[in-house]
Amino acid sequence: MVAVSWAAEPAFSAYVQSAADWVHAFYPDINVAIDGQACLLSSDARTASAITLIWDSALANERLFISNAAPRRAMIEMLIR
Secondary structure, three states: OEEEEEEOOHHHOOOHHHHHHHHHHHOOOEEEEEEOOEEEEEEOOOOHHHHHHHHHHHHHHHHHHHHOHHHHHHHHHHHHO
């Protein structure tokens, strides 16, 4: 088993749980355990570099999704009017 630990910086703390859900949904072979600001990702089928790349992608995806939510919501409200 390969395990990678990651400590959430305050700027990323809002994205950790949703990124963990994203990883679990798309990569069921990766186990994600969150304890406060610490995150442990492990897998029998992947290398440490692959797990890190997947986790970084999940965080980037969630960060973009959340940061674009307000403008997207404003655009939809404008179109509904």
